[in-house]
Amino acid sequence: SQTIHQWPATLVQPVGSPLSLECTVEGTSNPNLYWYRQAAGRGLQLLFYSVGIGQISSEVPQNLSASRPQDRQFILSSKKLLLSDSGFYLCAWRGQVYNEQFFGPGTRLTVL
Amino acid sequence: DAKTTQPPSMDCAEGRAANLPCNHSTISGNEYVYWYRQIHSQGPQYIIHGLKNNETNEMASLIITEDRKSSTLILPHATLRDTAVYYCIVRGVNTNAGKSTFGDGTTLTVKP
Numbered sequence: 001s002q003t004i005h006q007w008p009a010t011l012v013q014p015v016g017s018p019l020s021l022e023c024t025v026e027g028t029s030n031p032n033l034y035w036y037r038q039a040a041g042r043g044l045q046l047l048f049y050s051v052g053i054g055q056i057s058s059e060v061p062q063n064l065s066a067s068r069p070q071d072r073q074f075i076l077s078s079k080k081l082l083l084s085d086s087g088f089y090l091c092a093w094r095g096q097v098y099n100e101q102f103f104g105p106g107t108r109l110t111v112l
Numbered sequence: 113d114a115k116t117t118q119p120p121s122m123d124c125a126e127g128r129a130a131n132l133p134c135n136h137s138t139i140s141g142n143e144y145v146y147w148y149r150q151i152h153s154q155g156p157q158y159i160i161h162g163l164k165n166n167e168t169n170e171m172a173s174l175i176i177t178e179d180r181k182s183s184t185l186i187l188p189h190a191t192l193r194d195t196a197v198y199y200c201i202v203r204g205v206n207t208n209a210g211k212s213t214f215g216d217g218t219t220l221t222v223k224p
Contacts, residue, residue, distance in 0.1 A: 088153075095158075101156075101212055105154065105157055
């Protein structure tokens with residue numbers, strides 16, 4: 001069966017520090033992958049999506065970037081974090097039959 | 113993707129049916145209705161989806177009106193563990209790289 005992993009689970013970083021969040025998927029090949037951010041008490045904001053290795057589409061202008069170095073690996077990065085980057089970051093992949101999305105456990109990022 | 117409207121919050125007594133409404137008056141003919149839920153501090157979980165016929169699975173039932181402008185997610189016997197934010201999303205199956213727009217959803221509180 002398919003599983004999705006994210007790490008770390010929680011992260012506290014100072015303003016101006018770099019960021020790297022990793023997402024890996026098992027049990028599927030060539031999935032569409034997505035990065036979302038969720039502010040406290042709000043819905044999910046789509047940040048990036050990828051339809052294949054090296055293919056990244058950005059949904060909103062921001063301080064973050066994404067990369068997909070391998071088929072089942074999706075990385076979210078920043079060179080210098082801002083306070084506004086705090087939030088709950090979720091990675092997801094798209095099911096190939098019904099187009100539903102399956103989410104990872106998320107990373108809670110606090111920028112101080 | 114069509115826009116959806118959901119009430120911000122609802123309460124339900126444990127053991128009773130929870131009926132969560134969603135309006136999607138601008139839905140187009142090839143768009144499906146998807147429901148997800150998010151338990152506190154976890155990633156969203158896919159529940160069910162449908163096009164025009166009513167659907168049922170082990171988690172819930174989905175009732176879509178004949179004109180498809182609204183739908184209702186039914187949890188037949190709500191338990192305390194069903195307390196979560198429920199998201200209604202409308203999207204084509206294979207359009208737009210599978211991107212989904214998650215609004216603020218409905219916070220369902222199941223009370224003993």
